[in-house]
Amino acid sequence: MTSAQARDGAVALVTGASRGIGLAVARSLAESGHRLVLTARAPDALAAAVAALRADGAQAVGCAGGVADSGRAQEGVALALREFGRLDVLVNNAATNAPYGPLMDADLTRWREAFTVNVEAALRLTQLAWRAWMSRHGGTVVNICTEGASHVGPNVGAYGTSKAALLHLTAQLAGELAPLVRVNSVSPGLVRTEMARFVWDGAEERLAASLPLGRIGEPQDVARAVAWLVSDAAEWVTGADLLVDGGTRVRAAAGTTAPHAVHERLRAAATDEA
């Protein structure tokens, strides 16, 4: 058993898992031995994702429905217990980045929806998982936040504010649920998915050049971080936010060391002058 291997028979529920980061997380957890419950709204895309995972040997079932629908959330957790008899891992991944635009123009009904989907649904599912299984047997929760939650940006005020709330929720729950349940988050930078297509499509070369690690993210970059956080290799980690952003957060200092030649020339010139 590798350090990232699931405990025997472990079961994971991953929301928003029909494509993008959620599907990569599901795949990665399947590879480490988890049995899976996947959710997403569009039933056909969800069924296709479940079928693809099964074709690769995973034990997976789907539960179609919006993450903010309390009935469907209950059914997702009940399905894990009914189908597999346990629920060890919860990955709150589904999110909305709407409403997009300046906050002074934000429709407050849509603003509330951002919080319902991005924050409240994560809390509800954690409560359900806790009551159904984790309060007696333990478990781990990972919330997918965003690198952007820690700073402001144009047009993403509702998204950023709700994800900042999700970060705080992560820390609060980590304290409340320890030592039985570990609760952590992963904060991705720009990742090649549908949700972020409007950012990277047509601009990838420029964006990659602006990142210290030289490329935008792939869903697997985030999935590997989630797989580590839920594994026993991270058994002493709770309340953490794992930044998976290709260096986005540190890019202001990028290039100050790498172009050694420039600095060496400047240093040599200074020595010559002295």
Ligand SMILES: NC(=O)c1ccc[n+]([C@@H]2O[C@H](COP(=O)([O-])OP(=O)(O)OC[C@H]3O[C@@H](n4cnc5c(N)ncnc54)[C@H](OP(=O)(O)O)[C@@H]3O)[C@@H](O)[C@H]2O)c1
């Ligand atoms: N991509 C990035 O650059 C990036 C950066 C930072 C953070 N993130 C975060 O990463 C997570 C995954 O995003 P992604 O980029 O992988 O998005 P994506 O490619 O658009 O995939 C989103 C997935 O979630 C499902 N979904 C969307 N709304 C849902 C809802 N209300 N209830 C249930 N399922 C829902 C979608 O299927 P249906 O539409 O059929 O429901 C789909 O399976 C999100 O939390 C996002 O905020 C992404």
